[in-house]
Amino acid sequence: MSATQPLNQEQPLKHVEEWDDYVAGRYQEGREQKEFRNFESAAEANPGIARFYRLNHTGQTVDFVLEKEKQYGALARGKHSLWEAADYLNTLVDDSDPDTDLSQIEHLLQTSEAIRKDGHPRWMVLAGFLHDLGKVLCLYGEPQWAVVGDTFPVGCAWSDQIVFHDYFAENPDAKVPEYQTLYGMYEPHCGLDKVHMSWGHDEYIYRVARNYLPEPAHYMLRYHSFYPAHRHGAYRHLMSPHDEEMFAWVEKFNPYDLYSKGSAKPNLKELRPYYEDLMAEFFPSEIDW
Ligand code: FE
Numbered sequence: 302m303s304a305t306q307p308l309n310q311e312q313p314l315k316h317v318e319e320w321d322d323y324v325a326g327r328y329q330e331g332r333e334q335k336e337f338r339n340f341e342s343a344a345e346a347n348p349g350i351a352r353f354y355r356l357n358h359t360g361q362t363v364d365f366v367l368e369k370e371k372q373y374g375a376l377a378r379g380k381h382s383l384w385e386a387a388d389y390l391n392t393l394v395d396d397s398d399p400d401t402d403l404s405q406i407e408h409l410l411q412t413s414e415a416i417r418k419d420g421h422p423r424w425m426v427l428a429g430f431l432h433d434l435g436k437v438l439c440l441y442g443e444p445q446w447a448v449v450g451d452t453f454p455v456g457c458a459w460s461d462q463i464v465f466h467d468y469f470a471e472n473p474d475a476k477v478p479e480y481q482t483l484y485g486m487y488e489p490h491c492g493l494d495k496v497h498m499s500w501g502h503d504e505y506i507y508r509v510a511r512n513y514l515p516e517p518a519h520y521m522l523r524y525h526s527f528y529p530a531h532r533h534g535a536y537r538h539l540m541s542p543h544d545e546e547m548f549a550w551v552e553k554f555n556p557y558d559l560y561s562k563g564s565a566k567p568n569l570k571e572l573r574p575y576y577e578d579l580m581a582e583f584f585p586s587e588i589d590w
């Protein structure tokens with residue numbers, strides 16, 4: 302950790318799912334987007350969420366992201382099966398909270414089952430099951446703001462399409478002129494693969510799974526929380542034509558992540574053989590985390 306970056310361990314959310322629920326509410330059919338664009342009223346309505354974004358927008362600096370990419374990019378935390386990761390993630394659930402009676406595995410299965418019901422390719426069903434496994438970062442001791450939250454590029458000007466944009470004023474990178482231009486440390490249309498995204502569960506699961514799934518799945522995993530781009534059209538100036546094409550898959554994936562929560566409780570026991578087969582089709586029994 303660099304000396305200028307005291308890692309704030311404050312946990313303003315009851316649970317990381319509180320962020321997911323907030324985002325789902327933000328994009329509820331027919332809901333006025335304006336209500337979330339007014340900084341003061343949004344902060345007042347959701348103090349815990351506002352505090353969370355303040356920590357996220359302040360802490361996600363170029364230095365912080367590069368350090369996390371190095372720390373986790375080596376995938377040196379041991380070999381585990383996908384089920385082990387899912388079981389491990391389930392230990393995050395706080396059973397005393399009546400709002401989160403759905404376990405982590407249930408959200409994964411609701412997402413993947415909704416994809417499956419719509420007849421999408423098998424790799425997409427599997428990507429649906431995996432998409433949030435990167436939240437095991439919480440169990441590695443990462444604070445909430447370095448695990449969840451809308452993601453965005455670091456090292457260039459922050460789009461005003463990022464929710465709670467005002468908090469970026471407190472980010473140390475605000476004082477680095479090189480990072481405050483439209484392109485910052487990047488070239489026009491350089492492609493997102495060259496862009497460093499704020500650190501969180503998306504980037505981590507992408508790195509864990511990338512050797513085993515086809516490219517559209519990489520985009521779904523890596524950019525599923527990149528709401529400024531896939532919902533608001535921001536950062537097109539960094540994207541390549543190939544990114545634009547691949548983002549069709551990110552957009553296709555997003556409604557399954559956001560809107561499958563209300564669906565029937567999945568029966569893990571019944572579904573398990575299907576997922577065992579699916580995992581064996583694409584992954585070895587254990588992978589590096
Ligand atoms: Fe997610």
Ligand code: FE
Binds near residue numbers: 321408432
């Ligand atoms: Fe999710």
